[in-house]
Amino acid sequence: MLKETAQSTYIYNAQGHALSGHVTQPVDQFIEVQAGMSLPTDGGVGTARVDNFRFREFVSFSAGYTHVSGVEIHKDTFATLVTATVENLKILDVVTADRVVARVASTHDISGRKPDPEPQITLFGSTIENLKIAGCPVHLTFADELFLRLKTFDAIRNEFQKNAEFRRIAADPFLTGKPKNSVELDGVVLCSLVKDMTIDCKGITRKGHALVVPEFGKVFIGEVIARHRKRTVTMLRMELGCPVTGTMMAAQGGGNGHPWP
Numbered sequence: 001m002l003k004e005t006a007q008s009t010y011i012y013n014a015q016g017h018a019l020s021g022h023v024t025q026p027v028d029q030f031i032e033v034q035a036g037m038s039l040p041t042d043g044g045v046g047t048a049r050v051d052n053f054r055f056r057e058f059v060s061f062s063a064g065y066t067h068v069s070g071v072e073i074h075k076d077t078f079a080t081l082v083t084a085t086v087e088n089l090k091i092l093d094v095v096t097a098d099r100v101v102a103r104v105a106s107t108h109d110i111s112g113r114k115p116d117p118e119p120q121i122t123l124f125g126s127t128i129e130n131l132k133i134a135g136c137p138v139h140l141t142f143a144d145e146l147f148l149r150l151k152t153f154d155a156i157r158n159e160f161q162k163n164a165e166f167r168r169i170a171a172d173p174f175l176t177g178k179p180k181n182s183v184e185l186d187g188v189v190l191c192s193l194v195k196d197m198t199i200d201c202k203g204i205t206r207k208g209h210a211l212v213v214p215e216f217g218k219v220f221i222g223e224v225i226a227r228h229r230k231r232t233v234t235m236l237r238m239e240l241g242c243p244v245t246g247t248m249m250a251a252q253g254g255g256n257g258h259p260w261p
Contacts, residue, residue: 010072010110013230014039014255016084016102018050018064021248023240031055031248035064039080039255043070059248062088070257076111080104080119082253089250091238094216098130102235102253110259118229119257120151126193126222126233133213136201142222143195153228157183166191175208185228193222193233217241230256 015038021031037048049065066084073079086100103126108119124144131138146166150156159166160183170191171179183189192209199206203214210220220237232254240246 008259008261010043010078010108010257010259011041012039012043012070012078012080012257013041014068014070014080014082014104014253014257016066016068016082016104016253017048018066018084018086019053019059019061019089019248019250020252021055021059021238021246023055023058023244023246025245026243027056031059035066035084037066037068037082039068039070039082043072043078043080045069057092058244059089059091061086061090061250066253068255073107074111076115077107077109078119078257079108080106080255080257082255083125084251084253086250089236091248091250092216092240092244094134094213095219095236095238096130096132097128097236097250100128100131100235100251102126102233102251104231104233104253104255106231106255106257108257108259115259118152118154121231121256122151123147123193123224123231123233126235128221128235131221133199133204133211133219134201136199136204138211138221139198140194140221141196142193146195147193147224153185153189153226156189156226157185157187160189169209173208187227189224189226191224191226192220193224197221215242217245225254229258230254 018035035048035050054060084102106119106121217240223234225232235251238248
């Protein structure tokens with residue numbers, strides 16, 4: 001009898017969407033996922049687009065679109081990409097942006113006797129253009145150089161241990177006063193793409209990678225969730241306070257990939 005052997009394959013993973021949310025007051029209603037797209041595990045390409053979206057008078061955008069792709073670019077070298085974009089975003093006429101882009105790209109070389117244990121993942125290209133809060137410009141400086149270097153979770157764990165500045169923002173991103181001391185191999189790191197952000201607007205204060213806006217809520221910018229073989233980036237996330245309460249997020253993408261068996 002012939003012995004069957006499992007055929008080696010690559011499992012792709014990429015998903016993104018332009019906008020979603022859940023308003024709880026003054027109405028209780030979910031904002032359905034806009035321009036959502038997910039990549040099949042065997043790769044390929046997919047796009048989704050929504051134009052001229054409006055949810056009551058709470059949030060609107062002129063265009064939201066998502067692109068995902070997964071291909072073998074060389075023999076035993078696989079690439080995955082997801083981009084999620086929102087144009088002309090307005091949230092309660094307080095937070096506005098011309099363009100918000102989340103981008104996650106990965107390359108995984110599994111050729112040779114020592115294949116890469118995890119893909120090389122970059123978030124380069126994720127950006128926010130002309131972000132304003134209450135009409136005041138938010139000046140953002142993204143840590144592109146740092147995240148171009150931290151392409152693997154192993155590199156992120158090493159940076160956490162050796163770089164005090166990175167550990168400061170990743171050990172306690174919500175400023176709870178209970179920072180992490182280390183990151184395990186199967187752990188999760190939450191940090192931000194933003195190296196610095198400033199706004200000259202009375203009443204608005206910064207807390208970690210968030211801006212606290214009176215009678216609006218908190219605006220979290222460039223959030224990154226990193227774990228072994230996977231990254232997720234959310235360019236804008238809102239925790240809405242009085243008088244409109246709820247949550248919203250704009251331009252989110254995530255992806256990875258791994259061989260099997």
